Amino acid sequence: MSTTASTISISEFYNNADLGPANMGQTITNQLKNYFIQNSSLKVVAEEGELMLEGEITGFSLTPIAPVSTGNPEDINSASSTRLTITVKATYINTLDDxxxxxxxxxxFYKDFPNEINVAxxxxxxxxxxxxxxxxxxxNASVANW
Structure with a gap:
């Protein structure tokens, strides 16, 4: 499958997650633009691209994982690791092929880390x-199948 698209516009991704760094939206938007520039022949334009990508960060969570038993049934078991999970919701519009x-x-996606590490x-x-x-x-979901 090939396309004749030569431009993509990537709108600012907004951070709608309750937690996480305040600049996450800007960070993912800039990383997305750089990735498309480096990995495709598309030109990133400010608006009205033949391809358009927009979205938001919808989740940022820290979850205890890998429980560790104290060996004492009276004690509360704790977790030795924490999982940081981020969820992004994206919309991709291909004006040339809907x-x-x-x-x-x-x-x-997520990253696990030991509890000894301070998440901050x-x-x-x-x-x-x-x-x-x-x-x-x-x-891969948007343009890699060309």
Whole structure:
């Protein structure tokens, strides 16, 4: 499948998650633009691209995982690790072939880390790493099948 599209517009992704770094929306938007520039022949334009991508960050959660038993049935078991999960909802519009478009598709990825690490110390780094995976998935869902 090939396309004649030469431009893509990527709207600012908004952060609608309750938690997480305040600049997440800007971070994923910039990473998305850079990814499309580096991995396709598309020109990123401010608006009215032949291809359009928009979305929002809908989830940022920290969940305890990997329970550790204290060996004492009276004690509360704790978790040795925490999972940071980010969810992004994206809409992709292909003005040249509507069958290729998708609306409000969820993309999610996570990173696990030991509880000894303070999440504030690694939050920005891990957020960027998770975004790399999500961006790759968005790219594959939108234009990789050319």
């Amino acid at each position: 069958k290729m478009s998708f609306k409000d598709k969820n993309f999610s 110390d690694v939050e920005e780094q891990y957020t960027r790493q998770i975004f790399e995976r999500i961006i790759n998935d968005i790219f």
